Amino acid sequence: MFGFFKRKKNDEDPLSDLKTVSRWMQNLPAGDIYSAQEQVVQSLIQFNHAGLGMSKERLQVLMHLDEQARDMQFSLCGQYLRNPRMSKVIESRLWTAIHAFYWEITRGYHAFLMDFVANPGGSKIQAVVPTITARALRGFADIFKWRYFRYEKVEEKLWLRLHNLYRISEFDGFQNNRFKLYPSDTSSSSCTEEYVQALLLSPLGAGSLTPKQIEMVDHWLDNWSEHTTLDASFDAERHYYLVDTNKGQGLRHIRAGVNEPTYRYLATDQVLEHLRQIERALKSGAAPVTLGLGEEFRLPDGYDLLQYVANEWAPVGERERRVSPRQPVQGRWEVLRDLSSICNRMSRESEIASGPSSRQTLSPDEILDIKLYGFVTERTKSAYQQRSQQPQEIPLERWPLHDRSDTGLGIVLQGEDSDWVKVGKLLALRMDPGDIWHLAIIRRLTRIENNQRKIGLQTLNGVAQLVQLQQEQAHELGYAVEDGSYGNTAPSMGLIFPELEQGNLIILETARYAHGRVFQMMQQTSERYIRLESARDKGDGWLMATYATVG
Template identity: 30%
Template sequence: MREFLNKLFKRDSSPFAGNKLANAWCRQLELDAPAAQRAKVLALARGFVADRKLPTPEALEATLLIDAAAQSSYDALCCQYVANPRMSKELERQLWTEIVEYAQAMIDLYQRFVKADPSPEDKPRIDAQMPQVLARSLHYLGLQAKWYHFRFERLPSKLWTQANQLYRLSEIDGFDSNPFPLYPGHADEVTSCADEYLQLLMLATLSSHNLTVRQLDWADHWLDRWSKLIQLSRKFYADRHHLCVNLQEDGGPVRVKEDQSEEPFRYWGLFDLIHELQETQRKLENGATPVSLGLGQDCRQPASTELLRLIESAWTTLMRNTQVTRSARQTVSKTAEVVQGLGRLCAMVRADNDKFSRQPAEVRTDVDYDEIMDMRLYGFVSERTRAKQATGPATVQPKSRQKVGSVAWAIENESEGGFGAILHAAENEWIRPGALIGMRTGEDDNWRVCVVRRLNRLRDEQLSAGIQILSATPVAVSVKAEDDENTQINLSDVSFLNTEFPMLRVGLYIPHLQGGNSVNTLMLHASEYANNRLYSVKARDRSFTVKLGSVLEKGADWVWANVQVVKQND
């Protein structure tokens, strides 16, 4: 009887019993070391969920206070992981597990209040806190997703199901875009349920792009601001939207398709985001510092500019993929030789140009590249070219060159416009969507100008890549701006070594169909491009003055632009 009376009259000393007890518990928590703080909060959250305690308004207010009190300790744990990319596997596993499990415990704790059926008198107080509950739940889901991305692991379907449902609840209650600080310590930084959800979605679009832990972490922090440039729409506009998500499925963002109905999909476009990226890059090029642009205290040049270009390339590729119909694929089993970057590709194309030029008509099995240049520039073969062919030697042996470093990729499917390849991650750490590569599937084949469009991480340290062919008949040229006083580098004078190439002033003349018409285009290093600038372009002993026009596409270190021939130089 005494034991029963003690239980009946004993006051609940749990911090979930009221605001006063919660504040006292948090003050006591501040005296502990960070690891002890996290351990106490983790035990408290798991205990509340396991005991199935009543989700009262007082318990919810205490949950919000306790979560905020432990944020500095949890942030320090996350920073420790990101700042130690070379940690031992055992330490990495330990930190990764602690970070993900802590986030899951907080998600489960908040879910008790999301699923609660409060009494009529408690409902107004719980509903008033629900924007914070849903936003913080989405925030923790985003942290879990980021740590899965760090390991290139596929996100659990449960994570996407929860995120989609939580955002949908915020829409139903009408506060999905209401701004507020996520935690009291970040009063100057506002967010919303939509912002947290979009940050999770957009980071997923970068997860398969072979970014480092530091790069993904920077991108995630930048998305704190960038997510506010995106707006989710219930209605689909073909000229505006590029990505969508199905709120009733266990998946993340996908590119829009014409056969998708408007409900339960949500759509968004990337135009404003790309514009912000380009403006940020322009300001950095004009001397602004990453810190002054809000990119973070630990961001430095040129790493931040490089990452901005990689992200821009990834998202412009997503935009492009919504407008391009893919041709049918056929399963094959081939091996392709691959070289990376414009410098190496120009070396290989130059060798092709030399190999197939100056062969007499009766023995020639391939096209003459002087003829190609004439047809692209004038629409006919000039008399000068015909005279040169008549007087030229039967064959011209290309200069001896050292072999350019290449890698082998296994081609598993091909289509009219490209390839699907499997490659080893360890041998291709440089690869990113938007990377410029040269490919050939046999020693007797020409080198093709290609761009990596899609990249997915597979098991066993393998990557799956989708590659688009831009041109099978490029012409290697040297490029010099008319107002540049520095000496032009001619391709014929360059000894291409099997080491890293410097930023040589080289380029590729590429035929391109635009609006059904054949146009002249030039691919060159990004640092060399300027719209409406005059350039001297030289292919062997032929030289032209050209003016660059609009950009067709660009990657992190290359630009592909329309070009207008002004004159042929002597």
């Protein structure tokens, strides 16, 4: 899996002893974190494949390297999470580097623990077994989390290794001992807390959250250990979930009162109450950061995330269920992705259908000419005619339909087809080239057997109509959702839904949104001024908001 990292056979082993690894870490390229971490992973691969004894000295080397490389690893993780729209090549390189470090470090700790279990009396690492057990539990949790980022399913053998590590801590009686796993940690933890955190995150890795959302919830769980308990005996009043430590899977709901020696029962009643208290505090005006939600937490979107998490941890009888059942269907859909491609395609098809003589809307260049000169220049007219005569290649794919409901569609893709797919993407779909386009949002992505991916789409009711938007600077009232939007006054396109009962809704580029911002909105036969109001939803490069007509 990690052939990207090549070992250099002739180099001196930098992990031969504690002094050597300390000196080697100091000489890593300080200005290139990616290259430095790549060298760390190369050395870890060599360390794990060396076939040498599990000595106390070698364990000290592994622990020291782990501690010293943490800052570089966290920096790479931050780069990944801050750039959700990076190219597939860059995303793959960065993800592989991050995952490989967690994999090799955890693999090293696991090997030492298995050697200790096989010969506890003759081992010299007894004193640090609780520490490396907790680190290995956290390592497996990190591996799982980063696989969730790619909507991958965690293999059964990895779940069994995680369960086995916790059983080791129980057998030796140190599962609840609290200590700092790393010198840089700000708080203490325990094997139970690390294990429970991995378990609680497992229902959230089913493919409905973005990597940034999963990371946010994982950060919350760092500080919520006092709100959860793991027990060996079943209590029907408190236990909603169980984990079978003999099976390669995560949490599952308790549907009947059962007691088995291999079962462990998780109580989520307190953490659910904590979530309710947080939501009440937010609605009372408390700042999210003071509630431990982190600096990345934003309202009103944050309410949806809190409610989603609470629903995943709730008892079976209290969970929201699918309103409309899915029915198997067949067929293939034409698919467009991203707001700009959707708008351009709709604009082009409208021009072809109407003919050039009946074109009612002005292009952004024509609008700019009128604002500057009071008329459309010959150069702009000529440029428009040349563009209209050239075929415009807008990416279009055909997806097989798997199932359908009143509110959504299910698609199954083979292999790595459409590798751009991720939660939050805006799509336009239609069965036949003569049909109108229907908008949908990718809400769920799950990897299933035979390397297939099941994609859950939420369809948007109502027919979308194309509009042009020109920002009115004199009416500016609000704040943009992204810093990059300041001064961005060029004309743009958006989509409205005049037939929806929910009121006036518009989809526009994320960077164009600010509460209270005024736009001149132009359609084929009319124009008016609108003021943006509250944001309702958003995803990769798009945002849905309500608006009011002004003037």
